Amino acid sequence: MDLTHTAFGTWSGGRFMHFGESLSEERFISLIQLAYDSGVRTFVTSDVYGVGRADQILGQALRGIDRNTYCLVGMLGHDIYEGKRQGSKGYPRFSDPSLRSPKEYLSFLKMAAEKSLENCSADKFDLVMLHNPDERGYSDPLVWEAMSELKELGLTDMLGIAPGPANGFTLDLIYNFEEFGNLIDWAMIILNPLEPWPGRLCLKAAEKADINILTRVVDYGGIFHGTMTPNHNFREGDHRTYRPTGWVERGLESVEKMRPILSKYDLSELHFSCLWNLAHGPVRSVVPTFIQEAGEESKAIEELVKEFGSLQINSPFSDEEIEEIASIGDNTGCMMLKGASNRHVESLRPDEWPMKPELMELAERHGLGSEW
Secondary structure, X not given: OOOOXXXXXXXXXXXXXXXOOOOOHHXXXXXXXXXXXXXOOEXXXXXXXXXXXXXXXXXXXXXXXXXXXXXXXXXXXXOOOOOOOOHXXXXXXXXXXXXXXXXXXXXXXXXXXXXXXXXXXXXXXXXXXXXXXXXXXXXXXXXXXXXXXXXXXXXXXXXXXXOOOOOXXXXXXXXXXXXXXXXXXXXXXXXXOOEOOOHHHHHHHHHHOOOEEEEEOOOOOOHHHOOOOOOOOOOOOOHHHHOOOOHHHHHHHHHHHHHHHHHHOOOOHHHHHHHXXXXXXXXXXXXXXXXXXXXOOOOOHHHHHHHHHOXXXXXXXXXHHHHHHHHHOOOOOOOOOEEEEOOOOOOXXXXXXXXXXXXXXXXXXXXXXOOO
């Protein structure tokens, strides 16, 4: 089964990534079941979330539901088995040469896929995505040979790439599309009307390579759920507190500038954001982060999921409206991007590395400038 236009990610609900209140396990299971009952038919999970626990909860929630009626997406790449967590850096990637040689890539991926499937109570993924790859994950043919073997082994029908956890990786991703596009069916990027940059820069390359795009952070940290107000109260430890001061207020101001188009089509904020994403050619699926905000007056997360489940497939926006929205939300240069960069002379982290001449050639060829 291919991905549907609406998807649910197991990073929602605050259990495995700290956004808003952390749902109890029982409520989280019910939320996943509610997503299915509301019409969502794609579920995205990763073995690194809760070190397998997210997979298990998803499997428990979907147990008894006809497997042919939903798409199961698994993300693999962090070595939670032999690697040691390195504080805020997280777990190392499986392609770290200190952990294994390239000839061992397949044995690791096979083992990780089988364990994740066992936790999900499933026999096969519809799509396996390379999750938060390091420099080798984007560019090494041996990584993608090993990934392609997962299809031959019957562990998945499709392959994809999911950069992260932060924003960026633009040149690396376009390079990956050009080199391995014949193997890749899907890619996941960050995109929404308040973050058109840099996600839109890779869309033409994806379309040329016939790669479908799944977009995350479509809610922009909860702004497009319509539940946040200026001076929003975040609980201690919420990941969103690491964003620049004033981001909520600036985001809400921009949404108000978009309000005439939003109201023209009688859309909720979330549907507006999702449909703007889906208006871009290769974007075929959207996966928000569902957040239970603190406070008794906050909208229940269940209401957000039910609202999302009713999302129409076709975007109503004209080309002019799409660009007007992007212009209002233009965030070009608002952050230092992850991935290849001229800032670095050596690779010290799994999400930042030095620029390569072939990437600068790619940037010139795609008209993406030289400031990287």
